[in-house]
Amino acid sequence: MRNLELLNRLQQMNDEQLQQFAKKNDIELTLEEIKKLRKIMKHANISWAITGIPNEVLQKLHKLLGEQRYKKLMRLVGI
Numbered sequence: 001m002r003n004l005e006l007l008n009r010l011q012q013m014n015d016e017q018l019q020q021f022a023k024k025n026d027i028e029l030t031l032e033e034i035k036k037l038r039k040i041m042k043h044a045n046i047s048w049a050i051t052g053i054p055n056e057v058l059q060k061l062h063k064l065l066g067e068q069r070y071k072k073l074m075r076l077v078g079i
Contacts, residue, residue, distance in 0.1 A: 006077055007044055027072045036064055053079065 010018060015034045022029045029037070040060045048054075062070045 007041070011038075011041070011044075025072070025076050027069050027076070029069075033064060037061070040064070 015031050
């Protein structure tokens with residue numbers, strides 16, 4: 001449930017707030033990357049709590065962020 005609460009909280013932040021949140025968690029993101037992340041995650045739903053995040057979504061995140069930032073993000077959201 002922590003993951004869903006965090007995802008909901010992140011979706012409610014504007015781009016600058018999300019960038020600051022990421023920075024505080026040692027993940028540097030440009031505003032352009034944040035916009036791309038929002039497009040990838042716009043279809044997130046509660047079923048992911050049961051089934052997990054689809055591999056296609058994880059692959060897109062990995063491609064966008066690169067290995068190091070991807071791993072940091074996964075740790076942040078508890079995956």
